[in-house]
Amino acid sequence: MSTLNVQVWRGGKEGSFQRFEVPRHPSQTVLDVVTHIQRALDPTLAYRFACRVGMCGSCAMTVNGKARWTCRTHIDLVQGENREITIAPLRNLPVIRDLVTDMREFFDKWARAKGQFEGTRTRNDDFARVSPESESRKQVDAAIECIGCAVCYSSCDVVAQNPDYLGPAALNRAWTLVKDERDEETMARLRAVAGDAGCHSCHTHMSCTERCPKHISPTAGIAGLKRAVSLAALRGNL
Numbered sequence: 756m757s758t759l760n761v762q763v764w765r766g767g768k769e770g771s772f773q774r775f776e777v778p779r780h781p782s783q784t785v786l787d788v789v790t791h792i793q794r795a796l797d798p799t800l801a802y803r804f805a806c807r808v809g810m811c812g813s814c815a816m817t818v819n820g821k822a823r824w825t826c827r828t829h830i831d832l833v834q835g836e837n838r839e840i841t842i843a844p845l846r847n848l849p850v851i852r853d854l855v856t857d858m859r860e861f862f863d864k865w866a867r868a869k870g871q872f873e874g875t876r877t878r879n880d881d882f883a884r885v886s887p888e889s890e891s892r893k894q895v896d897a898a899i900e901c902i903g904c905a906v907c908y909s910s911c912d913v914v915a916q917n918p919d920y921l922g923p924a925a926l927n928r929a930w931t932l933v934k935d936e937r938d939e940e941t942m943a944r945l946r947a948v949a950g951d952a953g954c955h956s957c958h959t960h961m962s963c964t965e966r967c968p969k970h971i972s973p974t975a976g977i978a979g980l981k982r983a984v985s986l987a988a989l990r991g992n993l
């Protein structure tokens with residue numbers, strides 16, 4: 756039976772890689788490999804997953820140097836020479852243990868970017884209808900599919916240099932709400948993303964867009980926010 760050489764991060768911020776030999780199977784994913792290690796070789800290995808089908812966003816890790824959703828990443832795509840794979844926690848987030856990162860600041864930034872929907876209708880009102888054909892809806896068709904996996908956040912150099920930067924996922928979320936016809940807090944949201952840690956800090960490196968497993972372009976959303984913030988400022992609304 757053929758095997759894979761797998762190096763897995765163990766410990767917290769300080770730690771080291773531990774080597775495991777894992778049986779190779781057809782259609783094996785990176786998450787399958789991590790699960791095999793935890794179930795058959797070392798039950799103390801900490802990692803996170805839930806759905807296994809690319810829906811929940813909880814299984815992201817750094818695989819051979821790149822952030823990826825591991826449940827949908829096949830070994831064939833990433834295995835290097837000598838069947839070697841290196842698996843580490845996501846970058847730009849504190850490591851709790853092994854492959855598990857602390858996601859609090861990632862989601863706190865969604866709140867700082869006013870990532871919550873603010874409508875005015877009550878349960879007694881009729882449903883608000885948004886036409887799939889409307890221009891504003893078409894602009895965020897892909898962006899609303901974000902699963903909050905933090906692959907983009909982990910891949911962003913600006914987050915690495917400026918930990919206060921809101922980052923691509925929170926700004927992408929803000930963009931979807933700015934374009935939501937039912938939302939009533941556009942100006943407050945534009946104010947929230949206009950500061951030093953907001954959309955203008957993005958250097959348009961595109962790493963987030965290249966790496967997003969859902970093929971979202973946070974870079975395009977951030978460019979939209981920059982335009983909307985500038986327009987609001989010119990009109991004296993900010």
Ligand code: SF4
Pocket residue numbers: 910911912913914922923956957958959960961962963964973974977
């Ligand atoms: S485009 Fe902006 S948000 Fe995306 S990775 Fe580059 S600097 Fe970060």
Ligand code: SF4
Pocket residue numbers: 900901902903904905906907908923924927966967968969970971973
């Ligand atoms: S924008 Fe893409 S990479 Fe970033 S959190 Fe959402 S799904 Fe993940």
Ligand code: FES
Pocket residue numbers: 804805806807808809810811812813814815824825826827
């Ligand atoms: S386990 Fe849910 S997206 Fe991978």
